[in-house]
Amino acid sequence: MNEMQTDMLADAVARALADVVTPRTTTEAEARGIDARAWSTLRALGLSGADAASLSLEEQAAVLEAIGYAAALVPYADSEAMARWLAQGAGFATDADEILALALASPQALARQRLAWGRHAARTLLCYAEGGRNWVALMSTADLRLSAGANLAGEPSDKCGVERAQPLEVREVADEFSPDAVRQRGALCRGAAMLGAARRAQELTLQYARDRKQFGKPLAQFQVIQSYLAQMAGEVSAATAMFATALRAAGRGARASAAEAAAAKLRIGQAAQVLTGLAHQVHGAIGFTEEYSLQLWTRRLWAWREEFGNETEWARELGAAVIALGPDAYWERITQ
Amino acid sequence: MNFSQLPTDARLDAACKALRADVRQFLRQELATGGFEPQCDSWLRGFDRAFTRKLGAHGWLGMTWPRRYGGQERTQRERFVVVEELLAAGAPVAGHWIAERQVGASILRHGTEEQKQRLVPPIARGESLFGACYSEPDVGSDLASVKTRALRVNGGWKISGTKVWTSQGHNADHLFVLCRSSDGEGAKHRGLSMLIVAMPAPGLTVRPIRLLTGEHHFNEMIFDGVEVPDSMVLGAEGEGWKIVTGDLAMERSGPERFMSTLPLLGEMIREVRARPEDARAQIAIGELVSRFWTLRSMSIGVAALMEQGREPSVEAALVKDLGTRFEGDLAQAARLLFPMIPSLDSDRRLENYAAQAILHTPAYTLRGGTNEVLRGIVARGLGVR
Numbered sequence: 196m197n198e199m200q201t202d203m204l205a206d207a208v209a210r211a212l213a214d215v216v217t218p219r220t221t222t223e224a225e226a227r228g229i230d231a232r233a234w235s236t237l238r239a240l241g242l243s244g245a246d247a248a249s250l251s252l253e254e255q256a257a258v259l260e261a262i263g264y265a266a267a268l269v270p271y272a273d274s275e276a277m278a279r280w281l282a283q284g285a286g287f288a289t290d291a292d293e294i295l296a297l298a299l300a301s302p303q304a305l306a307r308q309r310l311a312w313g314r315h316a317a318r319t320l321l322c323y324a325e326g327g328r329n330w331v332a333l334m335s336t337a338d339l340r341l342s343a344g345a346n347l348a349g350e351p352s353d354k355c356g357v358e359r360a361q362p363l364e365v366r367e368v369a370d371e372f373s374p375d376a377v378r379q380r381g382a383l384c385r386g387a388a389m390l391g392a393a394r395r396a397q398e399l400t401l402q403y404a405r406d407r408k409q410f411g412k413p414l415a416q417f418q419v420i421q422s423y424l425a426q427m428a429g430e431v432s433a434a435t436a437m438f439a440t441a442l443r444a445a446g447r448g449a450r451a452s453a454a455e456a457a458a459a460k461l462r463i464g465q466a467a468q469v470l471t472g473l474a475h476q477v478h479g480a481i482g483f484t485e486e487y488s489l490q491l492w493t494r495r496l497w498a499w500r501e502e503f504g505n506e507t508e509w510a511r512e513l514g515a516a517v518i519a520l521g522p523d524a525y526w527e528r529i530t531q
Numbered sequence: 532m533n534f535s536q537l538p539t540d541a542r543l544d545a546a547c548k549a550l551r552a553d554v555r556q557f558l559r560q561e562l563a564t565g566g567f568e569p570q571c572d573s574w575l576r577g578f579d580r581a582f583t584r585k586l587g588a589h590g591w592l593g594m595t596w597p598r599r600y601g602g603q604e605r606t607q608r609e610r611f612v613v614v615e616e617l618l619a620a621g622a623p624v625a626g627h628w629i630a631e632r633q634v635g636a637s638i639l640r641h642g643t644e645e646q647k648q649r650l651v652p653p654i655a656r657g658e659s660l661f662g663a664c665y666s667e668p669d670v671g672s673d674l675a676s677v678k679t680r681a682l683r684v685n686g687g688w689k690i691s692g693t694k695v696w697t698s699q700g701h702n703a704d705h706l707f708v709l710c711r712s713s714d715g716e717g718a719k720h721r722g723l724s725m726l727i728v729a730m731p732a733p734g735l736t737v738r739p740i741r742l743l744t745g746e747h748h749f750n751e752m753i754f755d756g757v758e759v760p761d762s763m764v765l766g767a768e769g770e771g772w773k774i775v776t777g778d779l780a781m782e783r784s785g786p787e788r789f790m791s792t793l794p795l796l797g798e799m800i801r802e803v804r805a806r807p808e809d810a811r812a813q814i815a816i817g818e819l820v821s822r823f824w825t826l827r828s829m830s831i832g833v834a835a836l837m838e839q840g841r842e843p844s845v846e847a848a849l850v851k852d853l854g855t856r857f858e859g860d861l862a863q864a865a866r867l868l869f870p871m872i873p874s875l876d877s878d879r880r881l882e883n884y885a886a887q888a889i890l891h892t893p894a895y896t897l898r899g900g901t902n903e904v905l906r907g908i909v910a911r912g913l914g915v916r
Binding site for chain 2: 401404405415416418421422424425426428429431432433434435436437439440455457458459461462465506507509510511512513514515517518519520521522523525526529530
């Protein structure tokens with residue numbers, strides 16, 4: 196698919212979700228841990244099973260950005276863009292209708308492990324390295340004795356109740372499905388969704404600053420508020436630009452694009468901190484309420500920045516790689 | 532806010548790669564033969580006429596300009612490659628910076644055929660250096676309020692007034708002077724003209740305005756009836772504001788707005804190799820590299836927009852706001868990561884670069900439009916101003 200087709204896909208997903216997802220439906224769905232209507236809407240677009248797994252990373256990112264923008268409570272990233280893709284890589288047959296869960300953990304070390312969307316998945320994939328080789332274990336989720344939990348966005352983040360469990364099947368996988376590669380893909384998937392959420396939080400704030408009047412004029416006419424809005428635009432643009440660089444580099448394979456992916460998740464995480472802070476500051480107390488929708492996007496940014504590596508983890512990896520390259524080679528690497 | 536993506540173009544990518552290799556080879560050679568001493572903020576403080584001429588001889592000045600005016604007809608992307616390599620190396624590029632970055636393109640856009648043929652090729656050869664005379668003692672961010680007068684005289688104009696912050700004005704061969712040539716019927720953006728003054732000029736006094744380090748880069752330029760023939764008026768009389776805003780778009784969009792302190796990052800990486808397991812150092816370096824990489828991605832997007840013939844002034848303002856803050860933050864990160872005494876006389880390069888970077892910190896977020904002015908431009912782009 197070329198760039199135009201990716202744009203069309205993004206547009207189709209955005210429009211389909213806009214028809215069924217509202218702040219209210221997402222808030223209501225939180226109690227059930229999934230927005231079933233949004234999920235079936237995505238499936239009706241053909242975004243499930245082998246079709247979803249066959250999308251390029253650019254296309255996955257386009258879908259995920261639309262999901263983040265809509266704040267749709269759906270397991271697309273974990274189940275389709277990641278677990279489905281990993282199951283294919285490992286050669287496990289899956290049912291297009293089943294939701295799959297995924298964790299970067301060995302079946303022997305499950306204590307304190309969290310499982311995103313685990314309660315909705317009959318089967319779970321565990322990706323881990325052992326003895327210098329990469330493995331994927333297929334598990335029956337029931338064996339993990341999950342208890343319900345949630346991340347800051349109210350998405351299911353269920354807790355494993357066992358320290359170890361017996362896999363249904365274990366397969367060795369190639370380097371492109373190593374735990375590092377999967378984590379990197381996860382960082383890009385979360386990054387894409389974060390861009391959508393960031394854009395929405397920025398738009399909401401801009402609109403609010405135009406509409407809300409204090410001291411006889413709209414907030415947007417105060418110079419200090421204009422400065423905040425400009426900073427927000429800068430952060431969204433910065434995150435978008437670094438993510439685009441990482442996505443383009445991803446075509447070279449996980450290992451050869453690890454530095455770009457690290458820089459992207461890190462930069463988007465930094466942007467999330469500035470954006471959520473300024474968005475709430477401009478909104479005042481109303482933004483801190485459940486009834487006003489800003490929280491759907493700021494909570495997503497707060498949750499997703501932790502998942503598949505936070506700023507410190509990626510900064511350390513990137514820094515270590517750069518230091519290992521040294522003062523000349525690092526420059527050659529960035530400008531390659 | 533639209534950061535365009537550069538279309539992939541295998542032939543151009545290959546050309547850029549080859550060009551980058553040539554520039555690196557040249558820089559290695561220069562360093563090996565003591566051709567220059569790397570430094571931070573080299574596009575302000577690294578004045579070297581001979582080095583500028585060498586760049587001209589390689590065809591690396593005015594690369595995007597038409598061949599008949601001394602250019603190479605290469606792309607914005609290729610110019611970007613040369614510029615970022617020179618800045619990363621801390622090479623002395625201050626001599627030609629103003630002329631090559633904005634004056635040449637302004638003359639090509641607004642000049643007469645005679646002006647283009649006479650004034651542009653020497654810039655591309657690195658033989659004609661320009662100083663920009665825009666700000667005045669009472670006119671900083673509010674540039675449209677300039678008071679320096681150009682009075683009509685027989686066959687030309689007579690300039691009187693005082694300009695400040697003219698970088699390398701004492702070394703320049705020509706000056707780009709923004710003047711008030713009429714009262715503009717009450718609208719201050721009208722009635723401005725851009726005049727070109729050839730140096731030395733009778734009636735012009737050049738006085739240094741030393742930086743807080745004592746360095747001499749800035750000048751006060753006092754015009755007392757300096758005569759300029761009609762042939763040295765750029766564009767039509769009264770078009771000065773249009774010219775200067777186009778000029779500022781070029782002035783604000785380049786990689787020098789986030790690379791002024793980059794040589795220091797290289798030194799940090801060099802020194803930290805002695806302690807490879809230092810987590811704090813890894814995190815600090817990773818954060819800086821991520822920010823730099825982001826800015827570079829944005830700046831390439833700005834170059835792409837320019838290549839498409841657009842004037843990305845809002846995008847450039849965004850990059851400059853983020854980029855100039857990065858320049859200062861890099862200096863801060865360096866001093867917090869290493870026990871050191873930053874000093875201009877240190878023979879430890881890290882301390883030397885840190886001193887240069889810290890002492891020039893106030894300039895980053897001021898020159899070429901303060902970050903407050905830039906955010907105003909962005910706010911206008913957002914439709915709230």
